Amino acid sequence: MISIALLSSSEEKRREISLLLGEIGVLVYGVDNLAGLKEIIGSQNPRLIMVLEENSSFEEIVRETISLFPQKPVISILSSRDAQRAVKLMLLGSEEVLSFPLGKEQLRAALNRAGKLPVVSLSLVPPASLRGLYFYAFFFTALLALGLTGWIIHKHAETLREAQLSQRNSWVLPYFYPSALAFDGENAWVADWFSQSLYEHSTGSWAVKRVIHFPNEMPVSIAVTPNAIWTVDASGKIVRRLKNLSLTPVESYNQVPETTAIAFDGLYLWTYNSATKRLSKRLTDSRLSEVASYPYPGTQATALVFIHNSLWSLDGPDREILLHDINHPDQIISKTPLPEYSNGKYAPTGLGFDGKNFWTVAQSLPAGSAKAILFRHQKPNPL
Amino acid sequence: MRKTVLPRAVPARFLVVSDPSREEDWGRLTGLSSQGAALTSLAPLKVGSRVLLSWEIHGQKFEIEGRVLTAQQEISGYFTSFIFFTRNSDRRKISSFLIDFLSLNIEGASGIRTRE
Numbered sequence: 001m002i003s004i005a006l007l008s009s010s011e012e013k014r015r016e017i018s019l020l021l022g023e024i025g026v027l028v029y030g031v032d033n034l035a036g037l038k039e040i041i042g043s044q045n046p047r048l049i050m051v052l053e054e055n056s057s058f059e060e061i062v063r064e065t066i067s068l069f070p071q072k073p074v075i076s077i078l079s080s081r082d083a084q085r086a087v088k089l090m091l092l093g094s095e096e097v098l099s100f101p102l103g104k105e106q107l108r109a110a111l112n113r114a115g116k117l118p119v120v121s122l123s124l125v126p127p128a129s130l131r132g133l134y135f136y137a138f139f140f141t142a143l144l145a146l147g148l149t150g151w152i153i154h155k156h157a158e159t160l161r162e163a164q165l166s167q168r169n170s171w172v173l174p175y176f177y178p179s180a181l182a183f184d185g186e187n188a189w190v191a192d193w194f195s196q197s198l199y200e201h202s203t204g205s206w207a208v209k210r211v212i213h214f215p216n217e218m219p220v221s222i223a224v225t226p227n228a229i230w231t232v233d234a235s236g237k238i239v240r241r242l243k244n245l246s247l248t249p250v251e252s253y254n255q256v257p258e259t260t261a262i263a264f265d266g267l268y269l270w271t272y273n274s275a276t277k278r279l280s281k282r283l284t285d286s287r288l289s290e291v292a293s294y295p296y297p298g299t300q301a302t303a304l305v306f307i308h309n310s311l312w313s314l315d316g317p318d319r320e321i322l323l324h325d326i327n328h329p330d331q332i333i334s335k336t337p338l339p340e341y342s343n344g345k346y347a348p349t350g351l352g353f354d355g356k357n358f359w360t361v362a363q364s365l366p367a368g369s370a371k372a373i374l375f376r377h378q379k380p381n382p383l
Numbered sequence: 384m385r386k387t388v389l390p391r392a393v394p395a396r397f398l399v400v401s402d403p404s405r406e407e408d409w410g411r412l413t414g415l416s417s418q419g420a421a422l423t424s425l426a427p428l429k430v431g432s433r434v435l436l437s438w439e440i441h442g443q444k445f446e447i448e449g450r451v452l453t454a455q456q457e458i459s460g461y462f463t464s465f466i467f468f469t470r471n472s473d474r475r476k477i478s479s480f481l482i483d484f485l486s487l488n489i490e491g492a493s494g495i496r497t498r499e
Contacts, residue, residue, distance in 0.1 A: 083396040083407040090394035090411070091439075097409065098425075106425055109460025121414045121421075122481060177414075177465075193452075193465070194416055218418040218467060220452065234419065234452055234467035258431060260452070275431035300430060302453075317455070344458030365457045367421045367465070368414050 003027040005040045008052035024108050048073040048114045066093040073114040121368050171206045171374045178372040181350030181361040184224040191219035212247050223264045232259050253288050263304035272301040294330040303351035314351035340375045395438035417478035419467040428454050428464040447473045
């Protein structure tokens with residue numbers, strides 16, 4: 001059972017919060033001053049300290065509590081909502097700030113995270129000239145290494161790898177914030193929004209074959225066709241690109257804002273608008289003219305995939321793959337749950353089909369706490 | 384990928400501009416790039432909503448407008464949202480700050496560290 005120290009001079013408030021915390025299985029040691037708090041910390045060693053606001057010197061009491069017990073997480077509770085003061089208290093060192101009226105879910109979440117405050121990741125993509133240098137250095141080093149060692153171990157490694165791959169169903173990828181996944185028959189493509197890059201992977205080992213960086217775009221969805229790659233930027237801008245070494249942009253479309261997922265069926269481009277939660281079927285003309293539009297039948301489409309004549313979507317919040325009725329895409333033919341996500345450690349962000357299996361790419365929760373992961377799923381029925 | 388991290392997530396305030404009935408809320412930034420930020424909070428955000436995000440890092444204050452790209456509830460109960468910065472001027476401002484900040488803070492200084 002988790003135990004906490006609760007600092008408040010009001011017996012009534014201590015009782016009120018103790019009751020709430022008791023309901024979620026927390027043992028509360030109530031104290032009415034700092035001397036009492038010192039005694040409780042020394043004798044009972046509670047996991048964290050909660051400090052309630054009661055008078056104008058609240059910030060001072062919080063500051064003193066943090067300086068007296070720097071090893072204990074401190075949660076401050078304001079008597080009323082005030083974002084400015086909440087941030088000020090966090091800057092003073094409070095791990096979390098809550099405010100009245102308190103809810104059980106709020107308390108439970110704050111207690112869950114106490115002592116496990118996440119870090120903040122800062123990222124800056126290197127300038128274009130250095131990117132080119134890094135890319136070629138990496139490319140030639142990889143070529144040299146492959147030339148020296150690849151041929152000798154090729155046959156043995158291939159046999160071994162095939163045996164291993166047939167048993168594996170998940171792979172860790174070398175970046176943190178994947179946003180989309182697509183297959184082109186030979187290779188797989190994964191977009192990472194944080195590094196603003198598209199990674200081309202070999203589907204055998206999932207090694208990175210090349211990285212294409214988009215200096216002015218944050219890719220959130222991709223669709224691969226035999227001759228082109230379509231990307232969607234976080235602003236909703238859709239770009240059609242040549243499938244060459246640098247993925248040269250051919251045409252940009254700004255007419256479809258709020259687009260967060262796309263798929264190409266061979267003739268039409270399908271888009272999903274996250275704000276209106278609608279699927280649209282579009283011509284690939286200069287305005288991406290809408291031919292038809294349908295309400296999305298799930299919670300939120302994270303990715304769209306076309307397989308022959310069938311439209312599939314990844315419902316990210318519900319962790320399900322949906323098969324749509326192609327004549328009535330607002331109706332679902334089948335739902336396939338993804339048990340790989342049941343532990344809540346990852347959130348699926350991209351869906352792809354390699355001709356045999358569905359694959360999803362996912363980012364860790366809390367975001368950035370672990371590298372991206374790729375799951376191979378059983379083929380849903382009916383295909 | 385090499386990442387630079389600050390040891391404590393940065394406190395931030397956010398106002399949902401697209402929902403005037405909602406009061407200003409707070410959370411912490413767990414990721415920041417020139418294009419967007421990752422925010423963790425007890426209050427949920429809806430995908431597509433427009434927010435005004437304010438925070439301070441090492442004495443420099445920011446007030447940036449963005450759009451919620453994804454929002455997920457973690458197993459702890461907290462919500463993690465990714466906010467895309469919608470104004471070019473804001474992206475330039477953050478980019479310039481990151482260049483200065485990351486180039487001035489060598490590994491080990493100011494509690495900053497890098498990790499693979």
